[in-house]
Amino acid sequence: MSLFEAHNVTKRFATTTALDEVSISVPEKSIYGLLGPNGAGKTTLIRIINQITAPDSGTVLLNGQPIKSEDVHKIGYLPEERGLYKKMKVGEQALYLAQLKGLSRPEAMRRLKYWFRKLEITDWWGKKVEELSKGMQQKVQFATTVLHEPQLLIFDEPFTGFDPINVKQIKDEILFLRERGATIIFSTHNMGSVEELCDNITLINKAKTILEGSVDKIRHDWSANEYEIIFDGEVTPSGNAHFQVLTSAFAKGRSTVRLKSAGTGDTNDIIRSMTAAGTVISFNPVLPSMNDIFIKVVETQNSEAAKN
């Protein structure tokens, strides 16, 4: 079941179209990647979900119902451009933001204590925001975003400004939140984390959806039927009707061979030929990275647009 759906959403500004008939459907309890180059329209879509702006046309549904202004309490949003009141104390500010989301003060206090301990920022409670490092401020903001336990969480570039340890911590928290039943929309340019975290994605370019689906399926769809085999010792297999050898290299006692299947036989045929050639250490299909797919898809669309 889809927790959030947008159907044919269009939003125009004076001279530009930010979103052109964009539809997304976010399954419940999943992590949904919202991808696209800068200026593609992602932020506009996120703002529409948050009801910061309204679409010119199209419908936006939460739990199958058109989204209402009370629904803001069911949504948690971490914007890409992070901001807190600089002169205000961390704890005071976190309480204020939590109460804006409809939590009572004692309840907000209780949950804040839990999250501050979890994110190891309890010591910063009485400090002013401007005294905190950027990463610390981000953690505070992360805590205030998830505090009211919203059904739908929107993270826009949640990892920028964090060191690798904190990135891992935040990743774990995001996965933990999904396990607890939250649905997460995740916008990023970091394709590595998309492969790691996202169940489904939508790729928006120039206000239009150009790719969508589950991450696994997309990667298989975009794979070029290539395999990578590692042999013990120096082995140079030769191609046959079912496959051709693309590259073959020997280093440190191992041979790495890349094949491209002709698609005529099944993988077992290839494996049999390989075991005949030498001692196989590993055999893997080569899946394109989301990074490669992103670049390929966007560049293709851009060059087509240039032609027209």
Next chain:
Amino acid sequence: MTLLTPFLLALIFVVPALMMTNQDKDFKKIAVVGDSDLYKDVIPDTKDADFEFLSGTTLNDLKGNFSEKGYYGVLYVSDLLVDVPNAVQLISKNQPPIGLLDHISYSLKKEIEKKKLRAYNIENLDEILKSVSASVDIQTIKIDNEGGTKKTSTGFAMALAYMSGFMMYMLVFMFGSQVMRGVIEEKTSRIVEVVISSVKPIQLMLGKIIGIALVGLTQFSIWVLLTLAIVAVVQSKVLPEGTMEQMQQLPQSFAQAESGAGAADAGKAVETQMTEFQSIFASAINQPWGLIIFTFVFYFITGYLLYASLFAAIGSAVDNETETQQFMLPVTIPIILALFVAMATMQNPESSLSFWFSLIPLTSPIVMVARIPFDVPAWQIALSMAIMLVTIVGTIWMAARIYRTGILMYGKKTSYKEIWKWLTYKG
């Protein structure tokens, strides 16, 4: 700053008073010499200085040693003064105060006029002069007594109008620009995106406007109370008794000294002051205080809402305070214009200029408030208030639309054309 300001404000009251007390101690004795006794005792003593005419002493006798003899300076008045206006010299070690110089030249001028008149050989000149001078005095008192209440009441109304008009200007402008800075801060720190994902932009904008008004008024009342308290304490502990009263009476005492009023005249002057004070007091009681307070509060709230929402819209449209310049001008001009019209209003409360500006919503908070002590017809007040209320609803609606779009626009320099487009965006 909140607590420091009352001290600074108190300084404004206390320092001149302290200076007054110092001045009193700095009493001056001035030696007056001449070629003969022609100008003996023509310069009356004042509160701050005694003029001692030394017969038979020449300027050269005193030139070198006047300060040893306890004189502040030596004034030499030549006998040729009637024909040579600059035949006067004041020799002193320090730059003499303007008041002293004024006093000397005024006294001498009178004397010369008298001497010139005397040259016409008019009989009984002294009596004539006395009677002329006396009749002038009587005339002044008469005017005061007859039209006293009305005249002083106008003065009081003017003071009231000036004060309320100016205070309105200060409060609206101060708090209004604070709203603008607040909006810019929220925009540049990007906190706004977090907040408006929880509340509607118009709620945030109105919350900001109301919040700053409440903070501002709290701060303002703390200032007023603390300033009064500090001044009261300083007055009772530090300054010698009566300094403040002396300060208030300063202009009168100068006038007395200058006219060389005798003891009897001085008594009359005190009497005049008393009646003046009484009539001011009476006119203060007679002012329509209920109406004044009501209109002040009404125009303060509405004027503030009007300007603060405009300031909020400006704040939302720019990225930093330096960019506000181009949008500030159309907002600042009406306020300053209103202040000028309010001042003109005090001269002529019934003029059509005052009438129209007390109806235009951007200027009415200041101009109408300044007009109120001068009896404004009820229908004009009602009309002005009605126009104001309608305008506020319209302005807040418009400002909210600009605000809603503006706070999410970064990095682009905003033009008026752009803002016009924002007004038409959907939802």
